[in-house]
Amino acid sequence: MAEPSAPGTSPPPQPTLRDGDVTIRPWTFNDVEHARLQHDEEIAYWFGFDGIVPSAETQRQAIERWHASYADDRRIVSFLVEHRGEVAGAVEVRRLEGNTGRLSWAVFPRHRGFGVASRSVRLLIGYAFESLGLARVFAEVEPDNLPSLRTAGRAGLRREGVLRGAAATRGERHDYVLLGRLATDPEPQSRDGFLGILNAALPTKRVIAQGILRDGQGRVLLCELTYKREWDLPGGVVDPLESPALALVREIAEELRVDVRPTRLAAVNWLPPYRAWSDAVLFVFDLELVGVTPARLQETVTLERREIQALHWCTLDDAEAHVAPYVMRFLRSLDAAAAEAQAGTGARDTLYLEDGIGGTLQPEGG
Numbered sequence: 001m002a003e004p005s006a007p008g009t010s011p012p013p014q015p016t017l018r019d020g021d022v023t024i025r026p027w028t029f030n031d032v033e034h035a036r037l038q039h040d041e042e043i044a045y046w047f048g049f050d051g052i053v054p055s056a057e058t059q060r061q062a063i064e065r066w067h068a069s070y071a072d073d074r075r076i077v078s079f080l081v082e083h084r085g086e087v088a089g090a091v092e093v094r095r096l097e098g099n100t101g102r103l104s105w106a107v108f109p110r111h112r113g114f115g116v117a118s119r120s121v122r123l124l125i126g127y128a129f130e131s132l133g134l135a136r137v138f139a140e141v142e143p144d145n146l147p148s149l150r151t152a153g154r155a156g157l158r159r160e161g162v163l164r165g166a167a168a169t170r171g172e173r174h175d176y177v178l179l180g181r182l183a184t185d186p187e188p189q190s191r192d193g194f195l196g197i198l199n200a201a202l203p204t205k206r207v208i209a210q211g212i213l214r215d216g217q218g219r220v221l222l223c224e225l226t227y228k229r230e231w232d233l234p235g236g237v238v239d240p241l242e243s244p245a246l247a248l249v250r251e252i253a254e255e256l257r258v259d260v261r262p263t264r265l266a267a268v269n270w271l272p273p274y275r276a277w278s279d280a281v282l283f284v285f286d287l288e289l290v291g292v293t294p295a296r297l298q299e300t301v302t303l304e305r306r307e308i309q310a311l312h313w314c315t316l317d318d319a320e321a322h323v324a325p326y327v328m329r330f331l332r333s334l335d336a337a338a339a340e341a342q343a344g345t346g347a348r349d350t351l352y353l354e355d356g357i358g359g360t361l362q363p364e365g366g
């Protein structure tokens with residue numbers, strides 16, 4: 001891998017690179033008219049330019065600046081993009097601290113939809129890693145700039161997060177999606193590379209595991225918590241790469257110092273967004289205690305006092321005064337299903353609930 005040029009020496013000439021009918025090459029002053037006249041509203045909108053078509057003087061000055069920053073240790077390397085021998089756009093890498101580079105790209109309207117952006121950004125990234133010796137390249141793209149998000153993915157950039165209010169274009173603040181690629185990432189066309197990009201872009205959802213412990217006298221165990229007013233079932237948030245059942249056993253061991261065994265998945269309960277919380281999926285398991293009876297539980301547990309103040313065995317009516325409305329709806333749904341199963345009028349299936357009540361499983365019109 002080539003190192004940046006030593007201080008005082010001039011960088012090697014900017015190369016011309018090709019992928020099929022797409023070429024990226026250094027700018028010349030002959031490109032001024034071909035480039036500036038093809039600018040459109042899309043480019044002006046996403047880059048936050050005041051006008052649509054830059055003047056010849058503005059375009060000439062931009063080319064001058066790119067030549068100068070190339071000569072200045074390749075601080076910014078801008079390539080003109082050609083498609084089938086015609087001027088078709090521009091791609092750029094701007095070197096930053098820590099051996100990283102910020103990428104940007106634009107393809108003129110007549111040349112869009114042919115994979116020009118994806119191929120030219122891939123050539124640019126190859127150059128940034130091989131010739132500039134960068135370790136990481138990244139781009140910041142507005143969340144509704146779909147063609148650019150796709151271009152980034154096609155060029156092997158993985159979605160890394162959202163920079164809130166980071167953009168100040170068009171007189172307003174906007175979010176940016178941050179997308180990055182490391183020199184060590186597999187090629188985007190390889191299986192691992194493709195799956196890595198896809199995996200980073202797919203949505204994830206919060207998963208919570210809770211458990212129902214019964215005392216044999218019609219009561220369930222509720223926790224009185226330190227961090228919220230309402231009591232709740234024991235359990236907690238499932239960690240990344242952890243199974244819901246294991247998370248539940250872990251949470252109860254940590255918070256109550258008692259071992260439990262999940263015996264059955266009682267319900268899956270989707271919680272819609274609530275106050276500042278995102279939506280979440282709750283897995284609720286029937287539990288049995290290991291090595292202690294319900295009657296001895298209170299004297300056996302050691303509560304994690306930062307989270308749990310006390311434990312309470314509650315009937316439905318006891319619970320009503322202490323739990324959040326969605327928990328109450330959930331407990332009532334569970335109770336109704338248990339009563340139906342006992343009366344022989346319902347199967348003891350796992351319940352599917354939304355916000356604590358029977359979810360919509362029927363197909364459209366069913």
Ligand SMILES: CC(C)(COP(=O)(O)OP(=O)(O)OC[C@H]1O[C@@H](n2cnc3c(N)ncnc32)[C@H](O)[C@@H]1OP(=O)(O)O)[C@@H](O)C(=O)NCCC(=O)NCCS
Binds near residue numbers: 108142
């Ligand atoms: C973004 C831009 C460079 C894409 O150029 P392009 O040459 O048409 O892109 P490609 O042909 O390589 O297509 C890239 C991907 O975007 C997708 N795409 C193109 N237009 C799209 C649209 N309107 N909506 C959703 N996806 C779109 C393509 O289908 C392709 O994805 P796929 O290969 O999975 O099908 C071009 O639209 C542009 O110059 N936009 C304005 C400038 C800009 O936004 N620059 C980025 C600022 S960060």
